[in-house]
């Protein structure tokens with residue numbers, strides 16, 4: 522993760538937008554900015570941020586204000602419960618902490634209207650505490666960067682994203698690290714047409730490499746994708762790789778692939794190796810099964826492909842007659858699906 526963090530930090534320090542709450546370590550200012558920006562675009566939020574701080578420059582003044590005054594300053598911003606909750610929380614801070622913002626995550630999280638995201642933002646930016654923030658921008662960046670197929674709107678998904686965000690966090694500079702990831706999502710890794718060519722993480726990005734940026738993040742309405750289990754047999758000998766042309770009228774028609782054993786359910790590697798298709802294909806051949814790859818998930822718009830590669834060395838010149846014999850040096854001339862292209866690259870072709 523170090524490489525990701527370094528690239529992100531360098532980019533952030535060059536490219537971040539100058540915003541008034543940036544580089545502030547005042548928890549009150551950070552709180553105000555985070556709450557205003559929850560449902561609001563930065564440009565509109567800026568004016569409210571300045572007006573709010575002018576009218577209520579600190580927790581005490583906010584706590585002692587009338588609710589109508591707070592709502593008035595909030596007018597036009599919508600989601601008025603945000604303003605009411607802030608007012609309530611300010612009173613709590615005044616009553617329980619003598620007007621000083623609490624400095625630990627749990628106490629911050631317990632304030633009215635402050636959820637995981639805002640608590641992590643305040644804790645990390647104001648107090649350098651190692652809590653990762655996960656907002657819509659972060660979901661989008663992480664899902665694309667690592668090709669995470671888990672839905673972001675499920676509780677399992679949220680858990681997974683939180684733990685990955687936590688791993689990404691530079692705990693020596695958590696505030697800057699969190700802001701860098703959010704900024705990347707806000708100005709480059711946009712929902713539509715992200716600026717991948719300007720992205721500091723492009724070379725490491727799963728979605729970019731697989732031309733599947735629009736497939737991420739995955740939402741639950743996409744969760745009912747059909748699952749398919751593709752077991753590719755990478756058959757090779759000293760000079761050749763053996764291919765077949767994909768004739769099926771579904772995906773990747775007329776592209777080339779390794780001999781395929783597809784199952785509708787998740788078969789174990791042993792089950793695949795004992796299947797009729799395997800026995801028929803490899804009958805009477807002198808071969809060595811060298812490696813079975815871990816499963817790779819490849820998402821298409823309505824299908825989730827579970828892909829595994831079996832690397833099989835043919836120990837003499839015999840091979841299945843119906844397969845196309847491709848010279849290793851010419852393999853790159855054949856159009857192949859992206860997962861096979863990636864596999865061939867890994868194998869040094």
Ligand code: SF4
Nearest residue numbers: 665710717720723726
């Ligand atoms: S390369 Fe593109 S999709 Fe990947 S993280 Fe960067 S902007 Fe997002």
